[in-house]
Amino acid sequence: MTIEEALAFVAAHPHVFLLTRRADGFPTAYAMTAIVEGRSVLFSTYGVSAKVRNLLREGVASVLASDEDGGTEVVEVTGPVRLAEPGRGMPHGAGTPARGPGLASVPAEVVDAVRNRHDRGRRVVVELLAEQARGGTSR
Secondary structure (H helix, E strand, O other): OOOHHHHHHHHHHHEEEEEEEOOOOOEEEEEEEEEEEEEEEEEEOOOOOOOHHHHHHOOOEEEEEEOOOOEEEEEEEEEEEEEEEOOOOOOOOOOOOOOOOOOOOOHHHHHHHHHHHHOOOOOEEEEOOOOOOEEEEOO
């Protein structure tokens, strides 16, 4: 699977797990909504979260996405992570109604609240630069 194919899959299945390690080395996963922009996968989160500390300490993470059919098709994208420049919000269109069966849309008031938190610096954008990809079926 090419990186481009994997990123297209993540874009079509944006409810993902962001995988990293805690300070004690134990693997951990965070349920997140991903936005694909170019060769990057972007996430919005609170800057003071343990998630951000874990990601920046490790310097690398993976995204695990699966299809809506019980997760029979699974894709992993791995690469270095960093914080986007201060004050950067999510790309235009983030938070719009999700595509695909079973994906919830995000109410406009939630999108507005998140944008406000980005503007005030409470939330940050974490960027994973895709360097490796693999995929397959889980059955």
